[in-house]
Amino acid sequence: MNAIRLTDVTLGYDRHPAVHHIDGHFEDGSMTAVIGPNGAGKSTLLKGIMGLLPPLTGAITLDGATCGDIAYLPQQADIDREFPLSVLDVVLLGAWKWTGPFGGATRAMRQQAEEALRAVGLEGFGKRQIAALSAGQRQRMLFARLLLQDCRVILLDEPFTAIDARTTADLLALVNHWHEERRTIIAVLHDFVQVRRNFPQTLLLARETIGWGATAEVLTAENLLAAQNMCEAGDDRAPPCRRSAS
Amino acid sequence: MMADIFLDPFTHFEFMRRALIACLALALGSGPVGVFLVLRRMSLVGDALSHAIMPGAAAGFLIAGLSLPAMSLGGFVAGLCVALLSGIVTRLTRQREDASFAAFYLMSLAAGVLIVSMRGSNVDLMHVLFGTILAVDDLSLLLVAGIASVSTLLFSLIYRPLVVECFDPGFLRSVHGRGSVYHMAFLVIVVLNLVAGFQALGTLMAVGLMMLPAAASRFWAREVWSLGLLSIALAFLSGYAGLVISFRHNLPSGPAIVLFAGAIYVFSFVFGSNGGLIGALLPRRHLQA
Incomplete structure (x- = not known):
């Protein structure tokens, strides 16, 4: 069974494609790493799957899953870290x-939220302000929120960037548990x-x-070299793409 | 006697009682709104909107004379137009909100100056623009109280999505779809409260009772709800103290109220327990963990 199917998907901004004519599927219960250089369209692809960005061509179909079944952890920079909220309130979201x-x-x-905090190693942090958390603690808190969301599909955008080894290991154990x-x-x-x-896939x-x-x-020297040689999109003189859906 | 100074104006004069009640209603409505403007880093948007309301109120005055409903309606429509147009430009183009707000409120302000100049200098109109809380009558009291009630209800309804939209808009979109509708509802509430304030304080002073208590409470309270409650209390205190001072010393009430709120703000940023100046300049011994 396919959880998510991509059919000739192009996603982009201002007519410039960030993800160009992608075909394939993520199987139900699979655990996939999306890798590639900066500007390769990785985050854009997640936004497309979340339905935050409509495809320029093609279609993204969620088999049996609605938007409420997908949990999404955006990149760290996207939240207001100074906002006066308590950790428990954020997890309860x-x-x-x-x-x-x-x-x-x-x-x-509330009990579930407390348990989720315990599971991510933040027991007793519920009443603290999020502004007082370190980057690692903040990421643990957001993982606790993912636990509460209890979704079939989980999208993580650079979950371990700027996170230390111990926190990464703890959170990876959670991800592996979700996989199980x-x-x-x-x-x-x-x-x-x-x-x-x-990551198997x-x-x-x-x-x-x-x-x-x-x-x-997939992770062969040849493939990695090919990925590295990608040039980023944004050439205003580039001609319109003539490739059609097959 | 202390009671003479602090109570007598209100026990002896009906217009002072009405003014006090108007201040309470304004505080209840504007306090939380100001907190969210501060948290969304939109403090100056309140100012822009108050300038935007002016031409509407002036147009209402030109059409219907010194009629509060007409001027309020005019101000509301003008404020709403500026808020909606800036919102649309921000969502549909790459322009940031501060720039689109500046563009539209400046157009609105220029139109206002034009409308005012068509009538030459007019004392009544100046009263409208700079407020006369001591002339609050039954109708305007009802209007202010009605707006405060509607605003409080609407605000409590959209409270959670609004908090999430400020703090983590990506999350709101992922669980609930677009948050723009809450943002627009919030702007409508801002406009409503500014319209409520203009009769009492004037279009330009109304924003003072909204922003100063909110900015001051940031130096004391640490959570959204406590910020809201504290700024209501500080706004009402400013209203009360401003009225007493203006009564005692025969000063215009609007500026007295806003200046008192300003004094609270200065006190807060010097002595505030949450990031105040004294705390920063006199560091206490650090803790072990």
């Missing part, structure tokens, strides 16, 4: 599926060693697909 924008949080949800629970995981990563050790992206499949077969 993970219960949005049940509370909606207006409903209250039940005692059971047969959730579908797609993570944008930069550390090849980490990918080889933990890899999508090597350089605006177009360079390789997609078992990690050992």
